[in-house]
Amino acid sequence: MVFEKIMVGNLQLENRIVMPPMATAKSTEDGKVTDELVAYYGERAANPNISLIITEHSYISEQGKAHAKQVSISSDSDIDGQSKIAAEIHKHGKKVIAQINHAGSAASPAVTGMQPVSASAILLPGKPVRGEYVEPRALTVTEIKGIVAEFAAAAKRVKAAGFDGVEIHSAHAYFLNQFYSPLTNLRTDEYGGSLDNRLRIHLEVIEAVREAVGSEFAIAVRLGGCDYMDGGSTIEDCVYAAKVFEKAGVDLIDLSGGMCRFTLEGRDEPGFFQDMSTAVKAAVSIPVILTGGVKTLEEAETLLQKGAADLIGIGRELLKNPKWETFI
Ligand SMILES: Cc1cc2nc3c(=O)[nH]c(=O)nc-3n(C[C@H](O)[C@H](O)[C@H](O)COP(=O)(O)O)c2cc1C
Numbered sequence: 001m002v003f004e005k006i007m008v009g010n011l012q013l014e015n016r017i018v019m020p021p022m023a024t025a026k027s028t029e030d031g032k033v034t035d036e037l038v039a040y041y042g043e044r045a046a047n048p049n050i051s052l053i054i055t056e057h058s059y060i061s062e063q064g065k066a067h068a069k070q071v072s073i074s075s076d077s078d079i080d081g082q083s084k085i086a087a088e089i090h091k092h093g094k095k096v097i098a099q100i101n102h103a104g105s106a107a108s109p110a111v112t113g114m115q116p117v118s119a120s121a122i123l124l125p126g127k128p129v130r131g132e133y134v135e136p137r138a139l140t141v142t143e144i145k146g147i148v149a150e151f152a153a154a155a156k157r158v159k160a161a162g163f164d165g166v167e168i169h170s171a172h173a174y175f176l177n178q179f180y181s182p183l184t185n186l187r188t189d190e191y192g193g194s195l196d197n198r199l200r201i202h203l204e205v206i207e208a209v210r211e212a213v214g215s216e217f218a219i220a221v222r223l224g225g226c227d228y229m230d231g232g233s234t235i236e237d238c239v240y241a242a243k244v245f246e247k248a249g250v251d252l253i254d255l256s257g258g259m260c261r262f263t264l265e266g267r268d269e270p271g272f273f274q275d276m277s278t279a280v281k282a283a284v285s286i287p288v289i290l291t292g293g294v295k296t297l298e299e300a301e302t303l304l305q306k307g308a309a310d311l312i313g314i315g316r317e318l319l320k321n322p323k324w325e326t327f328i
């Protein structure tokens with residue numbers, strides 16, 4: 001099945017292997033694309049085993065910047081640089097989707113010069129990926145609408161830069177994921193409490209992004225569907241969310257962890273999020289990506305055969321070795 005074609009919205013993918021987003025810190029301090037970054041993507045796009053690259057998280061606003069040398073999509077002046085990445089990947093006949101992100105309370109004040117913002121004034125659970133977390137400020141409803149508009153503006157730039165689609169990042173304890181998880185969303189207004197309320201901002205972002213990019217452009221959501229923590233989001237929540245996203249016009253569901261980030265403690269078997277992806281795949285008709293722990297084409301094939309997902313992400317193996325499984 002690995003080498004079977006599949007449609008994602010109107011996009012035809014030549015096989016079932018995806019390079020998932022991975023931050024490289026190869027941009028300039030102000031988030032501009034460098035030749036080194038373009039070359040990095042070119043090397044991986046040349047790999048015949050992959051059909052789609054989802055590029056690393058681009059920040060949609062200065063306040064949402066996660067780390068130094070993260071790539072930017074926060075300004076129209078970023079379109080030119082981002083278009084070089086899209087063109088380089090297209091040169092190798094591969095499709096490319098750009099991931100857009102706001103870091104929320106995971107943003108570093110040392111980088112942004114601002115107090116972080118989030119659904120609630122609460123520190124993220126778990127170990128910080130880098131540095132120390134700073135307590136964020138809870139957003140007002142007006143400010144939430146402002147961030148929704150920033151996602152839409154960023155998506156419009158992604159389209160202008162020549163990408164084939166846009167991925168909205170709601171995984172790994174970043175901004176949208178902070179609204180989704182009951183561990184970090186303690187709001188008592190229409191954006192907190194029930195799962196429908198915790199998904200409200202997602203639907204607003206999806207609607208605004210769709211409005212910005214038009215009906216033909218592929219929209220993916222990367223959802224950290226389950227926190228794998230006491231009191232956190234569950235696989236049932238994730239199945240419900242995926243159905244809601246499908247109904248809202250999302251073309252692709254890309255699954256990963258929530259507050260647990262992209263790994264699970266003590267687990268490194270191929271497809272360690274397959275309990276989540278299998279349940280989601282059974283509940284929706286749009287394609288589902290499973291990423292985490294897959295090291296070989298054979299492992300990907302086994303997961304596809306057993307119905308764990310429609311597409312398999314290969315992250316760290318491609319990061320280490322652009323010629324992964326090519327035997328060139
Ligand atoms: C260095 C590094 C950077 C990452 N950056 C991102 C990112 O920008 N956006 C994202 O959604 N996931 C990111 N991830 C998670 C990967 O997309 C993927 O889910 C993770 O590496 C697990 O897959 P693997 O076992 O195949 O590596 C990153 C992972 C690594 C190792």
